[in-house]
Amino acid sequence: MTSSLLRAFAAPLIALALFSASSPVLAKDKFKVCWSIYVGWMPWGYGDQAGIIKKWAKKYNLDIEVVQINDYVESINQYTAGSFDGCTMTNMDALTIPAAGGVDSTALIVGDFSNGNDAVILKGKTALKDIKGQKVNLVEMSVSHYLLARGLETVGMSEKDVKVVNTSDADMVATYGTKDVTAVTTWNPLVSEILAMPGAKKVFDSSQIPGEIIDLMVVNTKTLKENPNFGKALVGAWYEILGKLATDKAAKEQMAKASGTDVAGFDSQLASTKLFYKPDEAVKFTKSAELKKTMEYVAKFSFDHGLLGQGAKDSAFIGVETPAGIYGDSKNVKLRFDPSVMQMALDGKL
Amino acid sequence: MSHQRLINRKPSRALAAFLGALPFLMLFFVYQWGSDLRRQENPKDKLLPAFTEIGTAMNELALQPSARTGEYLFWQDTGSSLRRLSIGMGVAAALGLVLGLAIGALPLVGAPLSPLVTAISLIPPMAILPILFILFGLDELSKIMLIVIGVAPILIRDLCQRTKELPREQLVKAQTLGANSWQVIVRVLLPQITPRLLDAVRLSLGTAWLFLIAAEAIASSDGLGYRIFLVRRYMAMDVILPYVAWITLLAFCTDWLLLKLNQRLYPWYYANR
Numbered sequence: 001m002t003s004s005l006l007r008a009f010a011a012p013l014i015a016l017a018l019f020s021a022s023s024p025v026l027a028k029d030k031f032k033v034c035w036s037i038y039v040g041w042m043p044w045g046y047g048d049q050a051g052i053i054k055k056w057a058k059k060y061n062l063d064i065e066v067v068q069i070n071d072y073v074e075s076i077n078q079y080t081a082g083s084f085d086g087c088t089m090t091n092m093d094a095l096t097i098p099a100a101g102g103v104d105s106t107a108l109i110v111g112d113f114s115n116g117n118d119a120v121i122l123k124g125k126t127a128l129k130d131i132k133g134q135k136v137n138l139v140e141m142s143v144s145h146y147l148l149a150r151g152l153e154t155v156g157m158s159e160k161d162v163k164v165v166n167t168s169d170a171d172m173v174a175t176y177g178t179k180d181v182t183a184v185t186t187w188n189p190l191v192s193e194i195l196a197m198p199g200a201k202k203v204f205d206s207s208q209i210p211g212e213i214i215d216l217m218v219v220n221t222k223t224l225k226e227n228p229n230f231g232k233a234l235v236g237a238w239y240e241i242l243g244k245l246a247t248d249k250a251a252k253e254q255m256a257k258a259s260g261t262d263v264a265g266f267d268s269q270l271a272s273t274k275l276f277y278k279p280d281e282a283v284k285f286t287k288s289a290e291l292k293k294t295m296e297y298v299a300k301f302s303f304d305h306g307l308l309g310q311g312a313k314d315s316a317f318i319g320v321e322t323p324a325g326i327y328g329d330s331k332n333v334k335l336r337f338d339p340s341v342m343q344m345a346l347d348g349k350l
Numbered sequence: 351m352s353h354q355r356l357i358n359r360k361p362s363r364a365l366a367a368f369l370g371a372l373p374f375l376m377l378f379f380v381y382q383w384g385s386d387l388r389r390q391e392n393p394k395d396k397l398l399p400a401f402t403e404i405g406t407a408m409n410e411l412a413l414q415p416s417a418r419t420g421e422y423l424f425w426q427d428t429g430s431s432l433r434r435l436s437i438g439m440g441v442a443a444a445l446g447l448v449l450g451l452a453i454g455a456l457p458l459v460g461a462p463l464s465p466l467v468t469a470i471s472l473i474p475p476m477a478i479l480p481i482l483f484i485l486f487g488l489d490e491l492s493k494i495m496l497i498v499i500g501v502a503p504i505l506i507r508d509l510c511q512r513t514k515e516l517p518r519e520q521l522v523k524a525q526t527l528g529a530n531s532w533q534v535i536v537r538v539l540l541p542q543i544t545p546r547l548l549d550a551v552r553l554s555l556g557t558a559w560l561f562l563i564a565a566e567a568i569a570s571s572d573g574l575g576y577r578i579f580l581v582r583r584y585m586a587m588d589v590i591l592p593y594v595a596w597i598t599l600l601a602f603c604t605d606w607l608l609l610k611l612n613q614r615l616y617p618w619y620y621a622n623r
Contacts, residue, residue: 077585081397096584102394137488137569141583165488166580167569174480175569180487307584309394310406 031057031230032065033086033217034079036072039188039269040112040215041088042255044068047241050251056237060229079103079218086219086234090143092298094218096307099318099334106224106336108231109217109238110282116272117188118147118213119205121195123181128203129155131183137167137175138185143213146301148185150212151204176200188269189261207272211285212294221336228341235279235341236350242277279346286339287323295320295335296327399588407588411577423577427593431574432600434490435562438497439551442558445502447547450509455535464510471503476564493565493573500561501554505547512546513539545616552608559601 035044047053048066057064067084069075079087080098086108089097098105122130128151138144145164152158162183167175172186173193184194194200206213217234224231244251249263256266276282285291296315302308303315311317319326319333326333344350361369385398399407412424453460453467475482475496482499486492516539524538566575574593581589613620 073583077582080585100394101396101585102392139583140580163571165569165571166576167488168567168579171479171483171568174483175488177480178483178487180489310403310410310588311394 028227029061030063030065031085031223031227032067032083033219033234034067034069034075034084035088036069036075037259038072038088038215039117039259039266039273040275042259042266043238043241043245044088044217045258046244046251046255047237049254050241050244052240052244053233053237056233056240059236060233062227062229062233064230064233073097079220085223085230086217089216089218091214091216091295092143092146092302094216095295095298095318095320095335096141096302098218099320100302100307100309100312102334104221104334104336105218106221106338107216107286108219108224108338108341109235110276110286110337110339110342111215111217111238112273112275113211113215113285114143114187114206114213114272115210115274116205116207117191117269118143118186119191119195119202120148120151120183120185121176121191121200122183122203123176124199124201125182126201126203128152129157131203132157132161134183135163135165135181136183136185137165137172137181139169140164140166141305141307142169144185144187145305146298147204147206147209147213149301150209150297154204154208188272189259189265192265192268205272210274211290212297214291214294231341232344232350235345239279239345242275246277279342283339283342283346286337286342289324291337292320292322292324292327295322299328396585396587399591403588404592407586408592411589423572426572427574427577428596428600430572431562431566434493434565434573435497435558438494438562439501439555439558441494442498442502442505442554443547443551445498446505446509446550447543449506450547451513451535451539451543453506454510454513455539456531460510467503467506467510470499471507475499475561479568488569493562493570496565497558497561501558504554504557505550508550509543509547512550513543516542545612545619548608548612548615552605555601555604559597563597 033044035041037045044053044066045068053064053066069078072089073093075084075087076089076093076097078084079089080101080103082103088111091107094105094107120128120131120136122128122134125131131152136148138148148162148164149159152161167184169186169190172184172190175181176184176194176197186194191202191205195202217238219231219234241251245255252266253263256263259266259269261269276285299308299315299318299320303312303317308315308317316328317332318335319328319330321333321336321338323337323339341350381398382401385395385400388395388398389400408424412422415421416423449463449467453463482492482496486495520538521534524534529537562573563575563578566573567579570576574597578590578593
């Protein structure tokens with residue numbers, strides 16, 4: 001009787017142990033990072049296949065597993081829940097998902113910023129102010145939503161002047177073809193697909209707010225502190241892969257193919273992405289005072305949309321540490337832009 | 351008594367109620383425990399929020415007007431979703447009844463329509479979404495149509511089967527008494543098919559919810575599915591979990607109400623069961 005009772009309770013116990021957070025283990029040697037398809041993150045997939053990440057992990061006696069996740073938001077959720085030690089995401093999502101969820105995160109690599117990859121598109125109209133009163137299809141609470149809000153500010157409007165309709169990115173192109181849809185805000189490669197359709201006109205894009213939509217490799221701060229070699233291996237591998245992208249035609253071809261386009265299509269996406277090929281540019285960008293200002297904009301937008309969580313009383317609730325200073329509550333820093341490992345790459349110390 | 355076989359031993363009413371509630375209680379405590387474990391490590395963990403946090407989030411959504419629109423979001427979501435679901439199910443049930451009966455009763459209607467309905471019922475609607483968007487747009491119509499397209503073919507096929515299963519003797523007898531085709535369909539078949547329609551609707555409610563949530567996730571500005579997919583963007587499980595529980599409860603109540611309605615309207619249907 002007792003043993004069968006024990007057995008009956010043992011199964012849920014084991015299940016619990018599995019889904020509760022991993023117990024704190026110092027100095028581990030196995031790490032998992034995830035990424036999703038986006039022009040600025042394709043290097044991770046290539047680096048994994050070409051064995052570059054493995055090579056760098058071996059140099060530091062580590063094992064780094066790289067996993068591609070098809071659903072971008074799910075990849076961040078998995079990272080936040082503790083299934084991964086690092087994940088690719090934008091600065092806004094880093095603030096609103098892991099940081100707002102209490103997971104202290106560090107932007108280890110500042111990879112690029114969107115320089116036209118995200119755009120507001122109108123059907124049959126030519127200026128952003130024509131958007132007034134229209135329904136705008138976009139992925140709500142995403143960088144598209146942020147871009148729209150920033151765009152509306154430039155023409156003296158606010159979100160109240162339009163009606164936002166949450167639309168899945170997977171169906172954005174198909175929905176643009178319907179007569180109900182007259183305005184969309186989305187990202188590449190969807191932007192180029194939609195612009196190829198009749199009547200589509202780009203009226204605002206991220207090159208008009210340069211440096212505000214930033215693509216990062218974010219890692220768990222605690223894991224990084226306990227295992228500095230994990231950060232070194234990732235950064236070392238990253239710049240070797242980018243070197244390949246800049247010089248090796250076959251490497252670029254492979255990344256283009258993996259993102260579902262050809263070299264010409266990939267080049268056009270790269271053209272609207274400010275990719276930091278060399279660590280010096282990335283370090284300079286991270287150290288600039290503008291980054292702090294950008295995170296302030298992002299925090300304000302996020303707070304206005306309730307993305308900083310229930311406890312947040314104002315946009316400064318979560319501290320964001322940048323080399324130029326901390327924005328927000330210095331006692332509650334949950335997102336850190338730390339260029340130190342990229343600096344090591346610059347100094348040739350990896 | 352002591353030699354009673356296991357298959358003949360029945361729990362008392364009280365014991366049955368307790369045994370029924372037990373798994374739910376256990377789930378509750380397992381959740382509580384898991385949540386506590388995760389919160390010891392990260393007090394702001396979003397995956398398994400504490401019940402107090404779920405309460406706060408739901409208080410904001412259900413009892414406070416939204417700061418941005420002034421609406422009570424939870425009730426607005428519930429109203430929109432229930433409206434779409436009931437219109438969609440209503441249309442699908444009407445189609446199911448009329449076409450199912452016609453195909454089942456009239457071989458001349460069945461010959462051209464039966465293979466078509468079978469083929470359509472086998473198409474996964476989610477796979478042809480772009481076509482549906484072009485045909486029905488993106489507004490309310492498309493959400494309702496997704497439910498109709500997902501559910502109606504199943505209902506039609508089911509009711510057609512049920513019609514054909516009715517004893518042949520009844521039809522012969524009615525005809526012997528002088529009934530024409532119309533009278534046989536309306537007076538003999540229809541009354542016997544209607545309770546079976548309600549049964550079929552009950553069984554396909556799960557499918558209808560599935561398509562409703564999918565439609566609201568794709569393009570929407572309110573609805574239960576909309577909210578779940580929206581807040582999933584920042585992993586607000588404190589909203590998602592009570593919404594899922596609410597959907598389950600709504601589905602359970604609908605099912606129960608339909609069962610009671612059927613029992614009240616057609617007691618004979620349950621008489622010999």
